[in-house]
Amino acid sequence: MTQIIDGKTLARTLEADVAREVAALDSMGAAPLLASVQVGPSPAVELYIRHQARAAERTGIAFRRIEFAADISERQLQREVERLSQSSEITGVMLQTPLPPHISVRAVRRALDPWKDVEGVHPANLGWLLSDRPGLVPCTAAAALECILSTGVELRGKEAVVVGHSETVGKPIALLLMERLATVTVCHHGTADLLQHVRRAEVLVVAVGRAGLVKCADLRAGAIVIDVGINEIECAGRRKLVGDVEADQAHEAAWITPVPGGVGPVTVALLMRNTLRAAARQIQTG
Numbered sequence: 379m380t381q382i383i384d385g386k387t388l389a390r391t392l393e394a395d396v397a398r399e400v401a402a403l404d405s406m407g408a409a410p411l412l413a414s415v416q417v418g419p420s421p422a423v424e425l426y427i428r429h430q431a432r433a434a435e436r437t438g439i440a441f442r443r444i445e446f447a448a449d450i451s452e453r454q455l456q457r458e459v460e461r462l463s464q465s466s467e468i469t470g471v472m473l474q475t476p477l478p479p480h481i482s483v484r485a486v487r488r489a490l491d492p493w494k495d496v497e498g499v500h501p502a503n504l505g506w507l508l509s510d511r512p513g514l515v516p517c518t519a520a521a522a523l524e525c526i527l528s529t530g531v532e533l534r535g536k537e538a539v540v541v542g543h544s545e546t547v548g549k550p551i552a553l554l555l556m557e558r559l560a561t562v563t564v565c566h567h568g569t570a571d572l573l574q575h576v577r578r579a580e581v582l583v584v585a586v587g588r589a590g591l592v593k594c595a596d597l598r599a600g601a602i603v604i605d606v607g608i609n610e611i612e613c614a615g616r617r618k619l620v621g622d623v624e625a626d627q628a629h630e631a632a633w634i635t636p637v638p639g640g641v642g643p644v645t646v647a648l649l650m651r652n653t654l655r656a657a658a659r660q661i662q663t664g
């Protein structure tokens with residue numbers, strides 16, 4: 379019988395720890411302030427912001443929404459992000475994506491101070507993953523790892539397979555797994571036989587954004603399956619959210635994250651943890 383990794387419960391536990399540390403920082407007069415930067419209207423972004431604002435409230439982190447018009451230029455947005463990075467009041471900046479097509483997310487991210495990049499996806503934070511210098515770890519990759527560790531598995535020596543090699547999710551989770559001495563295979567659209575890798579995975583992380591990419595029947599018995607993907611599909615005339623792994627209780631995986639309610643809430647909790655860490659570091663470095 380497959381067990382569900384309950385992301386909501388895990389997130390509440392992580393948030394409770396963050397809230398205690400935020401209260402301690404507050405008492406030193408150093409309250410974290412998370413700025414959410416949004417460009418143009420987007421229902422998906424509104425949903426993310428709602429979740430983030432609620433988590434900020436639960437953890438005692440101040441949350442400020444900053445909105446720019448959809449026709450802002452890339453250069454202007456970079457300048458605004460630089461300005462927020464220089465603010466002594468704002469301790470963390472969350473750049474909400476997707477951005478309008480005329481703006482490169484990478485270019486705007488580079489304008490952020492890495493220690494205010496609470497999503498952990500600035501090139502410096504990604505680079506620090508390769509060394510022992512502590513930066514801000516990418517939230518979604520860290521959330522996938524938290525979900526895996528919550529099962530109590532010892533990762534050393536495990537066959538781990540990551541499907542998807544994006545720089546913000548797939549690559550960082552592969553590095554985090556490797557750090558824990560799992561043997562990691564990373565699959566992408568150039569992989570010749572995806573199924574062969576999926577079938578032998580003891581730990582499988584799927585982060586692609588394609589509903590039904592991985593079928594339950596193809597999972598290895600006893601596998602831990604982390605479904606990072608979020609896809610909106612039409613089902614019986616209604617829109618619903620599903621992951622990349624076909625949802626079916628009849629498979630033999632030992633553990634699986636649901637969508638929604640798996641990696642997503644944990645990612646938001648770790649965004650709060652990064653916001654706390656960023657604020658704490660800013661106090662230390664003056």
Ligand code: NAP
Nearest residue numbers: 518542543544547566567585586587606607608641642645
């Ligand atoms: P992305 O940047 O679009 O990356 C998708 C990756 O999947 C790419 O590396 C792509 O490889 C690979 N891919 C595409 N088709 C494939 C196939 N048939 N077989 C194997 N690999 C394939 O997306 P992302 O930002 O990493 O996000 C991935 C998914 O996670 C999305 O559904 C996103 O919504 C979700 N997500 C969830 C959270 C959360 O908190 N739960 C956070 C972030 C993202 P190529 O580049 O080689 O084509």
